[in-house]
Amino acid sequence: MELGSADAFDRMGTLGVEEEFYIVDERGRPTSGISDLVYDHPPTGILEDRIDHELFQFTIETQTPLIEDAGGVEAVVRDVRAALVDHAAEHGYRIAAAGLHPTAEWYELDHATKPRYRSQLDRIQYPQHRNTTSGLHVHVGVDDADKATWIANELRWYLPPLLALSANSPFWCGYDTGLSSARAKIFEALPNTGMPTHFEDFAAYQRFERRMVELGSIEDRGELWYDVRPHTGHGTVEVRTPDAQTDPAATAAFVEYVHALVADLAARYEDGEPGTDVRREILDANKWHAMRYGRDAEFITRDCEDTITLEEFVAAETDRLGTDALRRLLDAESGTARQRRLRRESGFDALCEALCLE
Incomplete structure (x- = not known):
């Protein structure tokens, strides 16, 4: 039974980034490739022991090395992506990035054969x-x-608000869902996903994690797929909300903001701030607004007395934390808007090409 420990939490401010991608063919369409890229020809260099696959044979994940300096995140992300693109090209594949691949029809694609995933299926x-x-x-x-x-x-x-800024998945099986992040809604159909409840302390979270495994609700702690969790193996707080990003600069901006926000919250904890316990229903409502409306979403405030726009949230956080990461994201065309524009102007072939990493 794989369970973590409080002892894992022993370093402050280090960073790690996991990005999930799609293996595609020369036209940018999904194709099975994990056997070649993960098992038969495991990569060396920066990707050695930092590459894995997901549920489908066309989905692949990278992990960065431990990052000590937050200022170096974008360079590391770009290095990891470049290594993945080169590794894929050596074996006749390309790599695409989005929250959902717009033309992937799940019922025609092969699942991975790893026992963990077969059990989940x-x-x-x-x-x-x-x-x-x-x-x-x-x-x-x-x-x-x-x-x-x-x-x-x-x-x-x-x-x-982070989900709204990251939204990069309007299409599902070739169909425009009307959502900004269809990925978030599809993923929430799984058990143990979405907004977690409030935990009084680490002991309460650890009891929950242990009971879920012991009672057979999950097979290991990795099946607690909530939008945020204390990672009891890595000793981190893991934010799992954003859609995958096509632009590495966007990935770096999200990491920059999350790092600054965690540092701010850590200082507030150390100052004895009591914290808040916003009702999960309010958080779920805010998440729905983000999934549906993206950049046009409004969010219920913590006191449930008002709403704020995404622009207002970004302005407040930029001023409060002294980082322009969210402003850079908001000022750029959203992933969802870009996908819809490319589909409208040039069709799915052009969209699939635009999602491929260079």
Whole structure:
């Protein structure tokens, strides 16, 4: 039984970035490739032991090395992506990035054969069979387990605006869903996803994690797929909300903001701030607004007395934290808007090409 420990939380401010991508053919269309890229020809260099696959044979994940300097995130992300693109090209593949591949028809694609995924497919059935989603996961090291749990609690209110900024998945099986992040809605069909509840302290979270495994609800702690969690193996707070990003500069901006926000929350915890416990229903409503409306979403405030626009949220956070990461994201064309524009102007062939990494 794989369970973590409070002892894992021993470093503050380190970073790790996980990005999920799609293996595609020369036309940018999904194709099975994990056997070649992960098993038969495992990569060396920066990708050695930092590449894995996901549920489908056309989905692949990279992990960065441990990043000590937040200012170096974009360079590391670009290096990892370049290595993946080169590795794929050596074996006749390309790599694409988005929250959902717009033309992937899950019922025509092959699942991975790893026993862990076969077990999930058997237990979860339809919601997992169709799960072609790709996300961006940001890990920030925290030096105390109770602090990490408090930070994860507080982060929940900030996650819907992050999802709205990251939205990069309007198309599903070639169909415009009308959503800004169809990925988020599809992923929420799985168990143990979405907004987590508030945990009083690390002991409460660890009891929950342990009971879920012991009672057979999950096979390991990795199946707690909530939007944010204290990662009891890595000793981090893991933010799992954003759609996968096509532009590496966007990935770096999300990491920059999450790092600054976690540092701010850590300082507030150390100052004895009591924290908040926003109702999960309010958080779910805010997340729905982000999924549906993206950049046009409005969010219910913590006190449930008003709403704020995404522009207002970005302005407040930019001023409060002293980083322009969110402003850079908001000023750029959104992933969802870009995908719809390319589809409208040039069709799916051009869109698939535009999602490929160079």
